[in-house]
Amino acid sequence: MSEGTAALRADARAIYDAAVDAVEPAKAVRAALERRPLEGDPYVVAIGKAASAMAGAARDRGARRGLIVTNMANARPRAGFRVLVGDHPEPGSGSIAGGDAVEQAFQEHEELLVLVSGGASAMVCAPALGLELHDIVNATQLLMRRGADIEELNTVRRHLSRIKGGQALQEGQGVRALLLSDVLGNAPEAIGSGIAAPDPTTYRDALRVLERHGLLGAVTQAVRNHLELGDAGAFPDTPDARDPRIAGLDMTIVAGIDQALEGARACAEALGYRAILLSPYLEGEAREAARWIADQAAPQGRIALIAGGETTVTITGRGRGGRSQELALAFAQLRRAEPSGRPWALLSAGTDGRDGPTDAAGAIIDAERVTGLDAIDQALADNNSHPALDAVGALIRTGPSGTNVGDIVTLLYGE
Template identity: 35%
Template structure:
């Protein structure tokens, strides 16, 4: 494998990834789902007579909600009475009718608490002829945030941080989050009832489960306080979480606190939830782009999860098998999506995509004609400014010339600083969308 070949295929991988990002730009997805013709508003083919409405309020939370709100304003114009969205710091766009509050993610901050209080005030005492449009995307669990009774923000932050570093899946993490909140797990729908409610959702969870995305604020919650506590125990956190969190969950198990609303509750009778964007849309766009570029492209999976380092080994193994599989001519492009986890044991800086890419680089043999890319569609992998990374067998050669011990970086969960020195980072800036991660293997 020559350096020119290496550079060409690494650039090709990034070009395919960036094209996939364009396919899930929130504005495009909203325009496909919402339209207006005179006094008629259409949301996913449902017709709404605007002359019968009292108020229209737009609210939301998530990393992609600002461009979603921008599209809603352009479609609906002056018929919006008021609105408020909560986005991650640095993810705002200019809006006219809808207020924007920037807040902390993935660990919540005071802005998130204040923003959620203001959002709830906006929809307080809604009437049956009010229309509430809710915009939800990944990140909503940390941005739409309130405090359990007797708990302070620092204690909730500690709990969230422990969960994020434990290796728990997003479904498990959000099960706990839902039972530490009055707005998650259907709680927001409970507070908006009896107004008519439409939720437009960008999914960042494998399988698109409505109750897990952003902790399902407008969806019936099938989980319980007992489920939340079992997750705390599963990851050995019962003696690490703050006492106020421990006490709150135990009070819920004892029946001294109300459960999250369940399926069949009347509050969901006027709720419509629609997924308008997902990982599968991005992967199909990537497949089409790769095909246009001359690759034999195949989507191999939509549910990649588990430890990032283990997923990396499986990805390289699959790429090797494809390299000798005569049914997939070379050059080949294998595409998959999902969201891995990292059990943080070191003190370094990184994210699941960078960790996966670094682990994959360690698996590749000298001159092996394989390029591996792993990147998040939100443009921010962990607490870093990188979306992810792209690697091949030259990655380790370059690292060696710089005196970098890649195994040490991986053991210390310090993939970010490895790629800062060895090269390979994918930097997109905040994409203002979020439909999980894309993993790619090019074989030539």
């Protein structure tokens, strides 16, 4: 192993760590509440992977009571707060309990501070009348396997719920929402499926998502009936910005991928690289994103190409992996076919510390690790990036970070 390669890998990891630190959720909430302090005694509803940290920061700034719904890895006790564990990435019985508790909180309290972060859509589930948990799980699984992006997935989720897409809001209620964004473009209705946000989409939009992915005949009959009845006007659609329930809502994005990328850029420059921000909107198939990054021209010298976003994977195999690992392995395949001629290292990882249903945040790949990889084509065909990358020591295992604003990809070139 050359010292140059090891140094590039260490620098890539340092840049990733700086990106995650830049979107530390408690820090973001504290800053928002310093700029505009709490008024009165709002009941806190915190949902998502960062819920415990965000609620803790609110408590430090005067909040006294509330509800936290998060995943097991991020659950922490908070004095005065009820803590529930929801399920992720697919909703389960814990998510149903979380959904019921959130609905009750919105019904019982006139003033709310709502803290939403990534993972909330799965951790809180309140099926609409006539639907059951298995209907939601089935629709979620089908959409994820077809590579639906988060906007499409949450459009359907909102219209299968009785609380998402602003439906939990009450007329005359005062709701302040602080959102840690994990979606491209920071659309509030897509963050946690719009627990505290108006919804610009409709039942017809949800049907179009299913049609676009060829799933209208694959979802359960109960899901199809519900969406078609809603589209026909059998019951009201989710509230849009004109709805009176939205009048008392105040929303603020406290952090997102832009802040993570700025943290990455600053760290790269401190390490002596010329940092070039490629895009905060990296999306589409992970393999296509890998090709796009590989095609980016990089000047001579120590260069850091940095991008953020959230890609997707259309699952055709039966292997283990996640979108960040798939991107890294696809990049390795490209570099094996088209060597760079320069020292390089690529990191692709999720800011939440977990990539797909695996124990890894992502991976760091470089020229030396590429030579040790076996059967890259077969691993990609079977969506089996995790064991392939693990075999060469390329996986990044950080444990849960407590935040979630999407994924970071950094391509470093040495001299």
